Amino acid sequence: MQVTLTNIVDNTVRIKDDYIPTSGLSYLLEIEGRKILFDAGDNGNVLIHHMKLLDIDPNEIELLILSHGHWDHTHGLRALMYQRDTKKKLKIIAHPHSFRKRRVAKFLLILPALIKYRMYNYGFPRLPKELQEMLILEPTVEPYEVTPFLKTTGEISDRKEKTSTIDKLKIKEGRRFIKDSQLDDLSLVLKTKEGVVLILGCGHSGVLNICARAKGFYPNDKIVSIIGGTHLVALKTESELEYVAKILEEKYDKPLLYFSHCTGKIALKFFEKRFGKETVKSFMVGDKLTFDC
Numbered sequence: 286m287q288v289t290l291t292n293i294v295d296n297t298v299r300i301k302d303d304y305i306p307t308s309g310l311s312y313l314l315e316i317e318g319r320k321i322l323f324d325a326g327d328n329g330n331v332l333i334h335h336m337k338l339l340d341i342d343p344n345e346i347e348l349l350i351l352s353h354g355h356w357d358h359t360h361g362l363r364a365l366m367y368q369r370d371t372k373k374k375l376k377i378i379a380h381p382h383s384f385r386k387r388r389v390a391k392f393l394l395i396l397p398a399l400i401k402y403r404m405y406n407y408g409f410p411r412l413p414k415e416l417q418e419m420l421i422l423e424p425t426v427e428p429y430e431v432t433p434f435l436k437t438t439g440e441i442s443d444r445k446e447k448t449s450t451i452d453k454l455k456i457k458e459g460r461r462f463i464k465d466s467q468l469d470d471l472s473l474v475l476k477t478k479e480g481v482v483l484i485l486g487c488g489h490s491g492v493l494n495i496c497a498r499a500k501g502f503y504p505n506d507k508i509v510s511i512i513g514g515t516h517l518v519a520l521k522t523e524s525e526l527e528y529v530a531k532i533l534e535e536k537y538d539k540p541l542l543y544f545s546h547c548t549g550k551i552a553l554k555f556f557e558k559r560f561g562k563e564t565v566k567s568f569m570v571g572d573k574l575t576f577d578c
Contacts, residue, residue, distance in 0.1 A: 286316075286317070286434070286577065286578045287575055287576065287577055287578070288314060288315070288316050288434075288435070288475060288477075288575070288576045288578055289313075289314070289315040289573055289574070289575050289576075290312055290313070290314055290484065290512070290573065290574045290575075290576070291312065291313040291315070291339060291341075291571075291572070291573045292312055292545075292568055292569060292570050292571065292572045292573075293311040293312060293313055293322075293326070293332065293335050293336060293339065293341070293570065294307060294309045294310055294311035294324075294326035294327070294328075294331060294332055294335060294361065294570065295307075295309075295310055295311075295545050295546055295568075295569060295570050296308060296545070296546060297545055297567070297568075297569045297570065298569055298570045298571075299569055299571075302570070302571055303338060304335055304338065304569075304570040304571055305331050305334065305335070306570070307326065307327055307328050307331045308327050308328075308357045309324070309325075309326035309327030309328060309331070309332075309357040309358060309360070309361060309546075310324050310326060310352075310357065310358055310486055310487075310513065310514055310545075310546045310547075311323065311324045311325055311326040311332055311358075311361060312324065312484065312513070313339075313341060313346075314435070314473075314484075316431075316432055316435065317432075319347055319348075320341070320345045320346050320347060321346070321347065321348045321349075321350065321431065322346050322348070322349045322350070322365075323349075323350050323352065323473060323484060323486070324349075324350075324351060324352050324358040324359070324486050325349060325351075325358065325359055325360070325361035325362040325365055326357070326358070326360070326361035327356060327357035327358070327360050327361060328360070328361060329360065329361045329362070329363055329364020329365065329367075330364060331361070332361035332364060332365060333364050333365070333368055335570060335571075336368075338571070339571065343365055343368040343369045344368075344369050344370060344371040346365070346369075346375065347373075347375075347376070348375075348376050348377075348378065348431070349362070349375055349376070349377045349378070350377075350378045350379070350429075350431070350437060350471075350473065351377060351378070351379035351380075351383045351469075351486075352470065352471055352472065352485065352486020352487060353379075353380065353382075353383055353467060353469045353470045353471065353486055353487060353489060354379065354380075354382060354383030354384060354385065354387065354408045354409045354469055355387065355407060355408065355454075355487065356387075356406070356407050356408065356410070358486055358487070359383070359408070359409050359410055360410050362410055362412070363410055363412060363416065366412075366416045366419055366420070367416075369419070374419055374420060374421045375419060375420055375421070376420075376421045376423060377420055377421065377422050377423065378423050378425065378429050378437065379422075379423075379424060379425075379469065379471075380424065380425070380426060380439075380440055380468065380469030380470075380471060381424035381425075381426065381469070382456060382468055382469035383408075383409060383424070383469045384408075384409045384422065384424060385408055385409070385456050385457050385458070386406055386408050386409075386456070386457040386462075387406065387407040387408030387454055387455065387456050387457070387465055388406065388407055388408075388454070388455055388457075388462060389407065389453055389454065389455070407454055408456070408457075425439070426439055426440040427439045427440075428474075428502075434475060434476040434477070434578040435473060435474070435475050435476075435578075436473070436474050436502070437471045437472070437473060437474070438471045438472045438473075438474060438495060438498045438499065439471060440468055440469070440471065441470065441471070441490040441491075441494050441495060441498050442468065443494070443497070443498075444490055444491055444494045445494065445497070446491050446493035446494050446497070446532075447491055447493075447520070447525070447528075448467075448489060448490055448491040448494065448519075449487070449488055449489050449490075449491055449492070449515065449516035449517060449518075449519040449520070450465075450466060450467045450489050450516075450519070451465070451467070451489070451516075451519070454467075467489035467490065470486070470487060470488070470489040470490040471486075471490075472484060472485045472486065472488065472495050472498075472499075472513075473485075474498075474499045474502055474503075475576060475578070476503060476506065476578065477509070477576040477577060477578050478577045478578065479507075479509050479576075479577070480506050480507035480508060480509035481499050481500075481502075481503050481506045481507065481508045481509065482508075482509060482510045482511075482512065482576055483495060483496065483499055483508060483510065483511045483512065483513075484512045484513050485511065485512065485513035485514055485515060486513060486514055486546075487513075487514045487515075487516045487546065487547050488513070488514055488515040488516050488517075488547075489516055492511065492515045492517070492529060492533075493529060493532050493533075496508055496511075496532075496533075496536075496537055500537075507537075507538055507540075508537045508538075508540045509540050509541060510540050510541040510542075510543065510574075511533075511540050511541070511542055511543070511544070512543040512545075512568060512574070513543070513544075513545060513546060514544075514545060514546030514547040514548060515544055515547070515548045515552070516547045516548070516549075517529065517544070517548050517549055517552035518547055518548065518549030518551070518552060520552065523555065526551075526552055526555045526556075527559075530555075530556065530559045530560070534560075539560060539564055541564060541566055542556060542560070542564060542565045542566065543566050543567070543568035543574070544556065544565065545568055545569070553565070
């Protein structure tokens with residue numbers, strides 16, 4: 286059984302390609318003819334442009350899994366739905382918080398955010414009724430089994446290691462906005478013949494906490510790869526990055542790292558220097574990875 290992972294939206298592209306770098310993230314998983322989207326990116330035009338270049342039919346996407354509800358992982362959804370002409374509804378699996386409104390926490394930051402991102406809502410996009418009727422929302426805090434060898438982590442509330450959350454955001458609860466702890470952050474856990482592969486959206490719950498969660502599922506399996514956004518940009522000192530590297534090396538036997546999206550240039554350069562390019566790999570828009578399960 287082979288599983289193919291394709292990078293559709295990311296901030297890294299090769300100069301020779303016609304892909305457009307952007308702030309969002311979206312991956313496609315192909316499993317036995319099934320096409321599953323992990324996140325929808327930040328820009329619908331970019332998402333659809335890349336899907337056309339990669340010969341991906343929006344009508345064939347049968348499931349969308351959201352790593353969390355931030356705008357750079359969800360705002361491509363509107364364009365995706367307008368490209369679908371199938372009568373079959375699209376199911377979305379996500380944490381309940383992924384569908385809530387979000388905004389910048391401090392009033393003085395709102396105007397700069399509006400200028401930079403042209404938006405006020407940092408959460409799930411507001412969709413017209415016609416698009417809402419084309420969706421099946423299945424919010425869950427529990428792990429969701431897509432196949433016997435692919436599941437989500439579900440909510441990672443046990444966060445013994447440092448998280449990589451964004452302090453400047455608030456999330457709506459009832460009639461008021463409270464601090465956004467990014468409890469909706471989830472990742473994919475793929476059990477392959479070689480070991481466990483982790484696919485992250487932003488890793489706000491902390492890459493080490495995500496590893497611990499996966500080992501809880503498969504205590505006897507090695508974590509062979511970590512792919513995606515890790516938001517290590519939130520770690521401000523080299524000692525913090527060194528701690529993460531040390532745990533990945535000593536406790537998790539130095540898995541292959543395909544870090545991208547929100548990892549940050551400083552963190553990427555640190556891990557390349559620390560582990561070498563034989564361990565830290567590139568995974569850009571248009572790239573594919575294949576796993577035997």
